[in-house]
Amino acid sequence: MSQADFVVVANRLPVDRDDDGGWRRSPGGLVTALEPVMRKTEGAWVGWAGKPGLELEPFDFEGTHLVPITLSADEVQNYYEGFSNDTIWPLYHDVIAAPRYRRVWWDAYVDVNRRFAEASATAAAEGATVWVQDYQLQLVPAMLRRMRPDLTIGYFHHIPFPAYGLFSQLPWRRQVIEGLLGADVVGFQRVADAGNFARAVRRQFHYTTKASGITVPLEDGSTRNVLAKAYPISIDAESYIELAQRPDIQARAKEIRESLGNPKTVMLGVDRLDYTKGIRHRLKAFGELLEDGRLSVEDATLVQVASPSRERVEAYIQLRDEIELTVGRINGDFDTMDHTAIRYLHQAFPREEMVALYLAADVMLVTALRDGMNLVAKEYVASRIDNRGVLLLSEFAGAADELGSAIRINPHDIDGMKDAIMRAVEMPGTEQGRRMRTLRRRVLDHDVSDWSKSFLEALAAAKR
Ligand code: G6P
Numbered sequence: 001m002s003q004a005d006f007v008v009v010a011n012r013l014p015v016d017r018d019d020d021g022g023w024r025r026s027p028g029g030l031v032t033a034l035e036p037v038m039r040k041t042e043g044a045w046v047g048w049a050g051k052p053g054l055e056l057e058p059f060d061f062e063g064t065h066l067v068p069i070t071l072s073a074d075e076v077q078n079y080y081e082g083f084s085n086d087t088i089w090p091l092y093h094d095v096i097a098a099p100r101y102r103r104v105w106w107d108a109y110v111d112v113n114r115r116f117a118e119a120s121a122t123a124a125a126e127g128a129t130v131w132v133q134d135y136q137l138q139l140v141p142a143m144l145r146r147m148r149p150d151l152t153i154g155y156f157h158h159i160p161f162p163a164y165g166l167f168s169q170l171p172w173r174r175q176v177i178e179g180l181l182g183a184d185v186v187g188f189q190r191v192a193d194a195g196n197f198a199r200a201v202r203r204q205f206h207y208t209t210k211a212s213g214i215t216v217p218l219e220d221g222s223t224r225n226v227l228a229k230a231y232p233i234s235i236d237a238e239s240y241i242e243l244a245q246r247p248d249i250q251a252r253a254k255e256i257r258e259s260l261g262n263p264k265t266v267m268l269g270v271d272r273l274d275y276t277k278g279i280r281h282r283l284k285a286f287g288e289l290l291e292d293g294r295l296s297v298e299d300a301t302l303v304q305v306a307s308p309s310r311e312r313v314e315a316y317i318q319l320r321d322e323i324e325l326t327v328g329r330i331n332g333d334f335d336t337m338d339h340t341a342i343r344y345l346h347q348a349f350p351r352e353e354m355v356a357l358y359l360a361a362d363v364m365l366v367t368a369l370r371d372g373m374n375l376v377a378k379e380y381v382a383s384r385i386d387n388r389g390v391l392l393l394s395e396f397a398g399a400a401d402e403l404g405s406a407i408r409i410n411p412h413d414i415d416g417m418k419d420a421i422m423r424a425v426e427m428p429g430t431e432q433g434r435r436m437r438t439l440r441r442r443v444l445d446h447d448v449s450d451w452s453k454s455f456l457e458a459l460a461a462a463k464r
Pocket residue numbers: 012134135158159309310
């Protein structure tokens with residue numbers, strides 16, 4: 001079997017299955033970001049095809065060698081839905097939902113991480129670079145280093161890394177840190193995440209941590225350096241600009257506004273249906289503004305896209321019920337025959353429709369209670385080629401570190417959020433333009449190819 005000089009390891013493969021059994025590239029930012037690198041290096045991608053029990057041989061797809069990992073139905077339950085999304089996800093998002101610590105889930109997580117590490121070890125050529133992605137695979141770096149000391153290993157953490165006081169709840173905290181320290185470079189979204197990780201390393205292992213790296217002692221008495229640093233991820237901004245320039249998409253944006261009854265203000269929320277996103281807080285603020293009479297359904301409509309996610313995990317099932325109850329109540333109280341308060345869509349849409357929505361929205365609401373980055377905020381900004389529209393951005397989203405010209409909000413402060421929404425609704429065009437131009441400069445100057453380039457440069461430097 002041919003081996004690759006560059007291997008990406010992620011929970012998911014970069015492809016989705018068509019209805020007719022064929023494959024198409026998945027729409028995610030990571031896939032777009034790495035596509036040029038994968039092509040140039042004839043790289044391999046190790047990941048799960050997203051269905052339980054699906055056994056597939058490795059295959060080539062658009063210049064990338066794909067190595068599918070099979071997960072049994074039990075493993076999907078224990079490793080993916082359980083440990084990844086019912087233990088690590090809530091714990092790392094500041095315990096917004098209660099993490100469950102179950103030993104059978106941990107055992108499955110260890111087993112599946114080992115399987116990913118073994119498949120990566122098989123796919124990688126001598127001296128190759130392997131880039132492990134995200135919280136589902138935190139043990140892979142150290143496992144892989146043990147199997148293949150010749151490799152250069154990077155890890156990028158797409159979600160927050162919590163403060164030590166929370167992280168220390170994890171019964172397997174030492175194993176997780178050891179797993180991550182198997183990498184040469186551990187990348188985070190925010191400077192604060194890298195700081196939290198370094199602190200956890202100090203508290204658990206007493207290793208020296210400096211800006212230049214963490215000194216990890218080895219059995220033979222020598223040391224290794226592990227760089228833990230922030231590399232904020234971004235989007236393929238140019239592709240959003242191209243879509244926003246398309247006459248058919250601009251026409252679709254107008255059509256969307258018309259079909260909502262041409263309210264003065266269209267507000268938009270776009271999220272995976274996840275308790276980290278602060279959707280309930282947003283609905284509460286909007287509902288109260290209608291109740292107070294500061295907004296009316298003739299003036300303002302909120303379009304809320306909540307794409308289905310992790311639908312078998314209890315916290316997500318509950319959240320969906322709560323959101324749908326709230327939407328029903330608000331619409332029941334305030335809708336008229338011609339106007340709706342909230343147009344709620346529990347669906348996923350193609351990028352074209354998303355850009356039309358971004359162009360149709362006067363106010364974009366990003367009210368996450370905790371979020372690694374929030375790429376929706378960046379997509380909205382990139383799409384606004386007309387330099388109009390207002391972004392409300394939670395200070396608890398990683399994007400807040402870069403997007404200082406957004407209206408910053410604390411989603412827990414409902415009164416503050418209501419005032420911020422009114423400020424956005426009433427913001428004069430000149431101020432919108434000034435803010436949007438600054439936001440756009442940042443997103444266009446730091447797109448996703450800069451992100452992968454700077455991470456991979458740090459990794460190449462670690463190799464020398
Ligand atoms: C977040 C995570 C990703 C994950 C995505 C979708 O962005 O950082 O690793 O792939 O959510 O979640 P899912 O569970 O459907 O892969």
